[in-house]
Amino acid sequence: MLLFTSAFAQDKRSKGDSYFFQYAYNQAIVEYEKQKAEGTLTPQQELNLADAYFKTNAYDKASKLYLEAYKRDTLMGNHHFNKMLQSFSKVGNTERVDAFLATKSGQLEQELLENADFNRELLESNTAGELQFEIFNMGSNSPQSDFAPAFFKERLLFSSGRPQEKKKQYAPMGESYLDIYVGRIGPNGEVLNANPFSGIPQSDYHKATPYYSEALNAILYVLSNTENGELAFDDNGKNALSIAMQVVDGQFRLLLRDLSTSFYYPFYEAETGKLYFAANFEDGYGGTDLYYVYTNNGQIMSAPVNLGPRINSPGNEIAPFVFESSLYFSSDVFYGMGGMDIYKSNFEEEGNFSIPVNLGPGVNSKDDDFGFIMRNEGDGLLGYFSSNRPGGRGKDDIYGFKVDEKPGLKTIALRGKVVKPYDNDEGVAKAAVRVLDKNGAVLKEVYSDEDGNYRLEIPWREEVTLQATKDRHSIFTEKLQFLEGLDQKEGFKVDIGLSLYDDLVEEKEGQKVVKLDKFYFDRGLAKITPEIAKELDKVVEFVQQFPAVQLRIETYTDSRGGSSANFRLTQQRSDAIKKYLLDKGVPASNILYSVGYGEQKILNNCHNGAFCLEMLHKQNQRSLIVVLNDNVMFE
Known part of the structure; x- marks a missing residue:
């Protein structure tokens, strides 16, 4: 049905x-x-x-x-x-x-494979059914099909194939053409005094899957395409379903109609003005997919937008329902528990969705479970869904449930961009981004896209380690802790910095050195000034990013002054640089040598006794941080 x-x-x-x-x-x-x-x-x-x-x-x-x-x-x-x-x-x-x-x-679709892996692992782990649902079969169910519940103030609308005196029979199913019923919701969640709903135009054919929008003060529902009171068919002899809107005590309007396409399960989100629905367009991902259109006071203002492969699959997706920043829907995709299962996906930034999570055995069964709705009720939640599981009263029955908190496994969705920390506009493509548990085991690994963006999702944990690597790049590691109840609407954004080794070193005087802006000690002194400290901090960061590096500190001076004095001065300066680095946390094992060369390696003609301008003498005053193991760093 x-x-x-x-x-x-x-x-x-x-x-x-x-x-x-x-x-x-x-x-x-x-x-x-x-x-x-x-x-x-x-x-x-x-x-x-x-x-x-x-x-x-x-x-x-x-x-x-x-x-x-x-x-x-x-x-x-x-x-x-x-x-x-x-x-x-x-x-x-x-x-x-x-x-x-x-x-x-x-x-x-890559999203399909990710969804399948995630949900199969989830169902095998038995963590999907942690919530205790109080599920009850509605006494108002009939021997026919009853499904698609919808809240209507303090009443409940639903679809039914139960016979009516003036209602035609729908031959293929052996039931009456579907109609919409309404009943009052009792104190215990039971639906009382269910009767045909008279708030929409009469029809001899299908009227079903209602949704009441308080913002529009209107009932949205599907109905058979008709012309002059009789079924209307396309050129291939197909009769499809349209979506209509009936304002309470007001205007009737057809919203979505195509003789060759059926529309199902309308849901209106007042906050965004989006009308969600299921449809069997030929260019979808499978059977029926979920779509939305933008509306203005119920008037359609855009072409249908497919919710994409994170939600839609090669199977059928139906019955969208939005509640507190989560999309609930049903799907018969192959990795579920049975036929139709109910899933939950969180809304994320820029129109994206988190991995749809199977609600598990608390609600789903080996049979068809669909048409999920709920609302806050007292200290918990009251909801309804439909199922054809054994033990029901009819072909499809409506079940009520009470639960203390929102169903659906809590997840951690991490997203962000892998960038070079010294150039945040440049993304790092194809970096391996992984999440580790407390014991260091890999929970999930993905690769950043061409722009450096990444996204991954895992079941909720209080603590994980985020790690990223790429050949000839630094290693990123950060421990993340999460608090229960933290808003997960848009996922957790964590940008990752990976430095390319070749960007941080350069060739100087026939050897590989850490790339630094040139700095000068005060004349005759070995004191680390703030200007020098600024450059040496780059070395500290370089060692943190590449902890296997082995360094030699070399300091030179010009030819002015005595040769012995220059040796002592440059040695003092190299030792001062080493001490600064050690004090900043650079391990002693990374600094193999600190050497003062005095005036041994003059780079120009400013030797002893030669007249040179100050700028030429300064060319010979320099300190180099040499990478000794450059040729074996990445073997």
Whole structure:
């Protein structure tokens, strides 16, 4: 009942096709198997047969047929690829799922692979169901399908296929065309006195998945496309669903309508003016994807925007619901617990989303779970969702729940930019950025993009170490601590500085030296002045960034003064430099020598007795920090 559209083909179909498109899957299997035995089953009909087995929970047979179609690689798109992986997962063949993911890793969205790894690790760790949910089946459920709950002041709207005296039958499902019902929410969360909702225009066909916007004072819902009171079809004989808005006691307006595209599950976010919905556009990532459009007082003001591969998958995504900076939705992507599972993703900066987290066994089951909503109620939260899990009253039932805090595993989303610390505008591409736990084990590793940006996400921990490395670059390490309750709306921004070794050294006098601006000691003195200290601090930072470096301090002077006195002075200056570096925390093991050369290496013609200008004498006054192991630093 999730994706309820009617299709009546104008071309010639087999008996198997007729049953398949009326959702009579068991009968379709019988007819398709007859065709297969006769050798008349087309590749498309073989995919239909696989889908029919999938719909009737015969996952082993479905997986074999999907695999045959995959090997032919003619008709199988992303949506059927997801179903194939779901089938393998259902029969416990996770090794084959991993093998297919590895084979197609270059063709699949990177976000899909990250989402899959994260959620599978999460579900295996048993940390997803830490919250204690008080879940109860609604007494107002019927033997038919009841789903898509929505808050309407102190009442609850929902969709139902229960029969009505004047409501037409929807032949493929054997139920009445869907309608919207309303009931009062009792003190314990039960829905009382459920009756057809009269606040929207009457129709003989589908009206479903309502959402009430207090800001618009309007009901948004989906309805069958009709013309003059009868179903309207596109050129291929398809009847789709539109989204309409009914202002309470006011105007009715169609918002989204396309005869070839179905729209589902509207949700209006008053803060941004965005109308979220699910739709089956042909250029999506799989079956139905989640989209939004910008609105002005409910009037559509933009083209649909796909929420992207962090949210949408090769499967079906439906039922968006925003609550306190988090997006809740349902998906039947292959790495979930069952059919449809409910996921939570946090909004981040610049329209990005955190990795969607499976809500786990507290809410999700091996069957379809979808249509999740909740609100603050007393000291906790009251919510509802739909499920076709065993033990219900009908095909889909609405379940209520109470919980003390927002469901969904807490995560840490780290993002930022890897830059050269001496040039913050220049990003460092392809740097390895990793998160380590308290014991030094790697929890997650990613690489910065071409602009130096990185993003990673892990389950919540009180303390982690962020580390970044790249060949011929410094190593970045920073310990991060997190407090419970810290706002994680936009993730934690941590910029990383990595220095390129070749930017910090240069060739001088036939040897590799630390790159410094030239500095001078006061005449006849070995005192470290503030100007000299500023340059020596660069050496301190250089050693911190490259702790394996081995240094020799060399100091020279000009030819003025006695030779012995110049030797003593330059030795005193080299020793003063060494002492400053040691006092600033440079390990003694990094400074192998400190040498004063006096006037041994004059760089120009200003030898003893020669007349030279002061500027020429100053060319010979210099200190060099020589890197002795430059040739083996990165071997």
